Amino acid sequence: MKSLESKVVDKKPMYGGIFIDKSLNDVPISPAAQRKNDEARAFLEKHPIPDHILNRHRSDK
Secondary structure, eight states: OOOOHHHHTTSOOBTTTBOOOGGGGGSOOOHHHHHHHHHHHHHHHHSOOOHHHHTOOOTTO
């Protein structure tokens, strides 16, 4: 696994403090992680998230 400490100094964080290193996109996905991803995708196809939850706006902003 690569260390990001030397690269992080010059870049601004994305997504609230999370740094994304595009060079790590070629890392293979483990079979267990792929299976869980497939199961989650199938579950969401059978039980979609209701629109009133997806489209709600937070009033505390």
